[in-house]
Amino acid sequence: MYRQETPKTGGRSRGRRRYQVCWRGHRLRGTTMLLIPLIVLVSACSGGKSQGASTDVLVVVSAPMSTEPWIGTFIERGARLAIEELNAHGGVTTPSGARRVKLAVLDNAGSPAKAAANARKAVDDHAAVLLTDGTGAASVASVTDPAHLPVFICFEGGEALIDPSRWPSLFRMAPANKPMARRLADYIANSHPKVGVISDDSTYGEQGRDALLQAFKIDEVEVVADQKAPARSSDLTTQVLAARQAGADRLVVWASASDVIAAIQAVHALGWKVPIYTGPTGEDPLVRRRLAEHPDWLDQVTFASFRMTSEVGPKPFEQFRANYEAKMGVDLVGVQQDGKQVVQPPDWPMFSYDAVHLIAASLSEGGELGKPLMEALNKVSITGANGDYRGYGPNQHEGVNPSDMYFARFHGFVFEPVADDPLSDTLPSVNQLQD
Incomplete structure (x- = not known):
């Protein structure tokens, strides 16, 4: 009612x-x-x-x-x-x-x-x-x-x-791509990065790429590599290597969860210590399941998304979550951390x-x-x-609302709002370990 x-x-x-x-x-x-x-x-x-x-x-x-x-x-x-x-x-x-x-x-x-x-x-x-x-x-x-x-x-x-x-x-x-891309460009611009972009051939990847390139141009962020891949790729070594050889010191992957996984795997296979940024697909539980044996690989991954809690505080989301999990069940990621099952919050x-x-x-x-x-x-x-x-x-x-975009970084298999972004730093942590 x-x-x-x-x-x-x-x-x-x-x-x-x-x-x-x-x-x-x-x-x-x-x-x-x-x-x-x-x-x-x-x-x-x-x-x-x-x-x-x-x-x-x-x-x-x-x-x-x-x-x-x-x-x-x-x-x-x-x-x-x-x-x-x-x-x-x-x-x-x-x-x-x-x-x-x-x-x-x-x-x-x-x-x-x-x-x-x-x-x-x-x-x-x-x-x-x-x-x-x-x-x-x-x-x-x-x-x-x-x-x-x-x-x-x-x-x-x-x-x-x-x-x-x-x-x-x-x-x-x-959330729309444009405000997420603009926030990402603003977030990294002050470090004067050289960015390698990898996108896939889906509409999600193609339109995300367009938004990123526009945002990087506005903020004068240098894009040294712009690589494309098929959606749901299993190997992105070629694209990652091209970004590394072009001198990139930041890697932005706007593609399916499978492509995000492939990019992370390629980065570590090449021994390249580079920060990786993704769109919302970085939060997909598939990423953590496929990398279950390498939780440390996720420590350099940051994703852009929308904040779960609103200006009125965390209580409404907590009530929604309690109702969701009581009726729909807890969404288990399929990996453990600190001896507990990791839970995907219903954002x-x-x-x-x-x-x-x-x-x-x-x-x-x-x-x-x-x-x-x-x-x-x-x-x-x-x-x-x-x-x-x-x-x-x-x-x-x-x-x-375009102002509701935030960034989260993985700590093992659990993600937290980043501390070096003004909006993200004000957001509460959301429990992701099953009691």
């Missing part, structure tokens, strides 16, 4: 309806009108059904379940948790009645063609929303735009993927979780799927799992 808040008069919340996820004890402060959806809910539970329409709200996940399982799994699990919460409290309340929510998971295998086919199925099945990693976003939009089916990109950060005037159905609920599942709750709030506001839901998405906002604001406008389809 959602608690409607009085719209604030300043900032991005002006003129918008804001909702807060509020499960515990059904706390509804001063909101007599919200009893109406509860009455509708009782009616629906006793067998009432809209004529000519299913009472189910369908959430479709299209993700690389087979090729990038960490990405696919966190999108699915975040969505599943949100759906379980909604259904435990009667589903989504709408002006026409209460509707339960169901989940369908489709594997796009990292293929734009499969992603487009999955989008067509979602449209044919009258889905309320499509959650995806971002594979084949342009092809997907060609299917979902005419159907007014909102699509939430929950991983890829390419700048070209989000353009409300061109692709109005695409929304991003994940990325927050995006699909927030997307489902935002859809539920917007459906309660708009009442119907398709165009009314799309219009409501540009008016409604929620407080997300970690306490951050989540909402969009007609000309703004980015869901993560």
Whole structure:
């Protein structure tokens, strides 16, 4: 259930309806009108059904379940948790009645063609929303735009993927490449580095590379090597050696988790002591599992991502994490440190979780799927799992604030916010060892 808040008069919340996820004890402060959806809910539970329409709200996940399982799994699990919460409290309340929510998971295998086919199925099945990693976003939009089916990109950060005037159905609920790349360039610029860049041939790698090169140019960071590799490579010795021979003293790898692993292995095979920086795939548990026998190799790896906790403090994320792990289980990385199992905190599942709750709030506001839901998405906002604001406008389809990017460095198999970056240094450590 959602608690409607009085719209604030300043900032991005002006003129918008804001909702807060509020499960515990059904706390509804001063909101007599919200009893109406509860009455509708009782009616629906006793067998009432809209004529000519299913009472189910369908959430479709299209993700690389087979090729990038960490990405696919966190999108699915975040969505599943949100759906379980909604259904435990009667589903989504709408002006026409209460509707339960169901989940369908489709594997796009990292293929734009499969992603487009999955989008067509979602449209044919009258889905309320499509959650995806971002594979084949342009092809997907060609299917979902005419159907007014909102699509939430929950991983890829390419700048070209989000353009409300061109692709109005695409929304991003994940950090964008541009602010991550700009923060990385700012972070290393003062040391006047010579950078070697390695990217892969996926859209994630190609668009990440573009953002990096633009950011490095702005900050006058010298790029001495710009190497490309196939996605999910097993050997990057050639690319790493080229960067070393070019005089690089920093290595930036924006590629799949497999490529990150291959780059780290090549660096150590060559005996090269060079700091390695990655994008979000550096956090993929696969990296640590593949390097299980060499935890010290990760000590020189730093990745850029979004901060898990918000300005209001760590409590909202801690509550979300406790709920997630109680219902979905603890996400074990598959390695041990200090005699304990290493746990992957549920940071990325927050995006699909927030997307489902935002859809539920917007459906309660708009009442119907398709165009009314799309219009409501540009008016409604929620407080997300970690306490951050989540909402969009007609000309703004980015869901993560650019100022929320941080850096983390590995200490063995556990990562911590770095201490030499102003934002990162203010963030609390998040426990990653199972008690």
